[in-house]
Amino acid sequence: MASLGELERAVMDLLWAGQEAATANTLRDLLAQSTHPQDGTAGHVGKDLAVTTVLTVLSRLERKGLVERERGTRPHRYQAVSSRADHTAELMHEVLGSAPDREAVLARFIGSVTDNEAETLRKLLGRN
Amino acid sequence: MASLGELERAVMDLLWAGQEAATANTLRDLLAQSTHPQDGTAGHVGKDLAVTTVLTVLSRLERKGLVERERGTRPHRYQAVSSRADHTAELMHEVLGSAPDREAVLARFIGSVTDNEAETLRKLLGRN
DNA sequence: GACTTACTTCTACGCCATGTAGAAGTTGCT
């Protein structure tokens, strides 16, 4: 169960970007202002959502194990369970894992990686 | 647009497994017999589907660009556009691509790869 | 302690992907 919806992803991006736990209201405001800089749609202004909408999404993300909430504080505070890098890497493993021919997949994968990234990978793997 | 449904995946698995293009009827029969060996559910016997069901799925897979059909022959023959390894590798790139911190992701990714696979990767990358 | 206010949970609805398949249309053979 990997994929996220558009809004779910937007929320996760905010949680991943900010280092602190955030409240639903904060997130709502951020969503309203944010201009989604990383997607191609420059100038795409975030929508004005109801707080309950954000809360619903957060609940679903919690159910999926992507988000944790502190129930102690009065406005509950939400934070991502793992970093975006961790999560993405996990996703990649998920995708890879469903293949019986892992080696072949890896071959294709690194075959279409940029030179820079290949270099990075070499460093990360240690020169043996 | 990456994810496949369960039946869609089953069909793709058959198309990827067989080297020849297959007809909807063939696939229907294979789906009925197959015991889905790769998923954990041992003994899970495939379902008896209507041919139209298989055709619908094939059409959708065609629309997604995963499947090609020969319209010339009378029972159309279907085949996967790319190999499973290619497709999976592409998926991995898709997942990776949506991240602004690709290097970090790669670090986490190879951090949780088996020793064997790390070895494979080293070989594939060449020691530069 | 009742009231108000902020916050959370419940319930709900529309949309779209997917599984599933019958009905209707098409093509080729006899």
Place this chain on the structure above:
DNA sequence: AGCAACTTCTACATGGCGTAGAAGTAAGTC
């Protein structure tokens, strides 16, 4: 022309996701 095989159209159920109002709960105020 008529039948049989095959394809396309249409359709319905289910479930995830975006979206949010209604209802419930807690916390501070008078």
